[in-house]
Amino acid sequence: MPNRSVFFVSDGTGITAETFGNSILAQFSAKPRHVRRPFVDSAEKAGLVANEINATALREGKRPIVFVTLVNAQALEIIHDSQGLVFDMFKTFVEPLEKEFGMTSNHRVGRFSDVAKSKEYNDRIEAINFSLDHDDGQSTRNLELADVVLVGVSRSGKTPTSLYLAMQHGVKAANVPLIPEDFERNQLPSMLVPHKRKCFGLTIDPERLAQIRHERRPNSKYASLENCRYEVQAAEQMMRRESISWLSSTHKSIEEIATTILRDIQPDRLIY
């Protein structure tokens, strides 16, 4: 789908508009051009964006798709009056909810503006710092404060998953590698033993692992298919024996892995 544009227009960062819009666009095999217009918090700025939308409609011969998350009524009207096909999540969903709750919505402009002071936000930042400090078994200090401890062989996907858990869900996720020494001793790293209940394993196809490791350390023993097969098999055997749940990261996104982990481990801080 060349010559077709999608606008994301928001009075804040536009992340909600874009996530919302992308989840809808993902249902189509189309690849339209994305145009982001964040911080549109006045009628004047909305007017400029409406002009852009109209110019694009003229140029492309098709009306642009427009995802808006605007609470300023005047700005919203200006966008609605443009030549775009406007999808308005607030009008469609917030208004019915006002009736159901029997209360008016905040209709705040700049919804993120006091986020930086909120407890939830500070918990997320704290979780990111915790996950970084406890990446790759770097620190065994305060492991009892972790909500989740990811285990698995080197390059099985532990680091991006722990950072995602921290950033998206405010979950303190440590990660500890299972290394050849552990397999030789045939014992779980001792620091993990008191925290087995919070452990979750990641495994990966040996072929894919070898490929990833080759990019980091080409032609090393570490990256050889034979060694990858040995490590993966030994790690799975250990996790099975220790009753640690695990899944394979090979064909899963970090979003999917994180969701499965939270469903299985159910960290206390997420039960509310």
Place this chain on the structure above:
Amino acid sequence: MPNRSVFFVSDGTGITAETFGNSILAQFSAKPRHVRRPFVDSAEKAGLVANEINATALREGKRPIVFVTLVNAQALEIIHDSQGLVFDMFKTFVEPLEKEFGMTSNHRVGRFSDVAKSKEYNDRIEAINFSLDHDDGQSTRNLELADVVLVGVSRSGKTPTSLYLAMQHGVKAANVPLIPEDFERNQLPSMLVPHKRKCFGLTIDPERLAQIRHERRPNSKYASLENCRYEVQAAEQMMRRESISWLSSTHKSIEEIATTILRDIQPDRLIY
């Protein structure tokens, strides 16, 4: 708002349903209980969730709010027939878009299932690894591959912002601290000089900085208000002289900071 539940029901990870729902709930001063039900990909599983919704309605005396992102028509019908107030982003927005595009949507179950193989996904993972490897000036290698280089005093918010840029936008964000030695020499770290065009600065209120640093190193010179005032002032002076744009992270979320950076730097990879 005690005694009121919100369900997020999805055939995938539920992240879209939850982001979508939370952006709407954020418009209200209500704090309902959240119930996540991911991976609902069959009529049978939908039936179990519908039973839960009905039991909750009975117990709370109010119909639960239900955000769904289900593409399986049968599962969707079962949820719609429950006693919840159902908000359905696909029905509301995907169907009109099918008409507009003149094509049927994929209506795929498990929209994330092939994500792990996509170029966009691999770019994101690569960007996360890049940002980790280039955290806190650790590596000056390949700085020319960075899309963005964040600069600022220690603990001004560079690390969480670079990780967010990588994870959310697939942007390779390095970060380099400005330290007292740089201020004494009164020169930008030499590794930054060839990349000034990609640099973006973060600053922070000295009071807030002192508070954050005290948590890490209580009663140190590093954390003292006097030293924080000196470093912040020197860093701002340097960024002004070198014409590096910057903003204050004190009252901003990482989402807001990231959006502003992308708007100003406009990395090539995001222009599509």
